Amino acid sequence: MKLSKIPKDMLNIFVHFIGPNPSTSFNPCSICPTVDSSAFIGPFSSVIGDITIKENVFIASNVSIRADEGTPFYIGANTNIQDGVILHGLKNGRVISNGRKYSIYIGEGVSCAHGCLVHGPCKIKDNAFVGFNAIVFNCIIGEGAYISPNAVVTGGVRLPDNRFVPLGAVIDTQQEADALPTLTEAQQEFTRDVQNVNREFPLSYSVLFGSTRCSCGLACNTNNLLNQEY
Template sequence: MIEKNVVTDFCSEASEPVIDASTYVHPLAAVIGNVILGKNIMVSPTAVVRGDEGQPLHVGDDSNIQDGVVIHALETEMNGKPVAKNLYQVDGRSYGAYVGCRVSLAHQVQIHGPAVVLDDTFVGMKSLVFKSFVGKGCVIEPGSIVMGVTVADGRYVPAGSVIRTQEDADALPEIGADYPFRAMNPGVVHVNTALAKGYMVKQGN
């Protein structure tokens, strides 16, 4: 389902999602409202990208939104005025939630804005990113919670961790040559961009 949002006191305009022609949205997924989806994105069954409260929501080229993923955000506007505390700035623009390029959002991940996940990051199954800024080339292992912090580039969050203080975030280990999941994300990106292309061909696009 792809549709406009409704107008409310926290969302003054009805917006149609902007989806690149090379991106595949499965019929059992939902993309609603002020959402920007880049090129070669696979939006899998039961994924929800809902830009009807906090907005806009952005997902960059060659990323993947796997089964059961939710991207949503707290209200970024009230009675026509921006709610600054619920917005992140990326490249001079404001977003309720921003996902960069070549990012993998594995099954049942929640990216709840205000949130940013930058390029080449892998977010593992059943993880939550909320009120946080995650840098480039990171790995959030499955079942983790990242809330209210900034995660530097090239760090990993061990499986099942709860990262709620900046001190904990700053202590996260760096991804080194011996880190077992260091090379995983490019493979996940390859699989999902190939699936997106294949499904687009199948439906005649």
């Protein structure tokens, strides 16, 4: 059908929320997110509080990134946060990166797959993969690590670089973390494929939804879409 046949109020459906955290006794300063212009935030996602989102980050639909308790958050360049992912942090827990304290620090080229939970204090180093419905909480995930679907990493562990967490495993001691196998070449290739696919999404979705957005988060630039067939 033609978009010109859809009522205009139905065109502005690509809504997300970007705003400051509320002032509380434990977090009295309201701070707005800092989002690079090349990043994309999808429909019905929320980004709240002191959050830094770097270049070419892709945040899919129905994502909740809420720095209203634990704060600040950092999301590095070329990272993808897929549909239904939740980021939140405890008010007292912190990790350290580059000499600064964070509730959640996510490095560059990280993939947080559909439905996973990243809860601070937590640090995920570059090029790691957090699988579907996995939970990472109170831990440090090493560079290039692969966390399988429905797995849990917690207990203050430091997951070494390039380690593989099996499907549904619970890793909550350092001994268990150190005993994990290293990634196979096939697992590394899968991680690279996911990253490469998602690196193309920020620009392409921005073009599709319209590059001009109101402060309310609506994709209002529909002039080039009205006469296209769909």
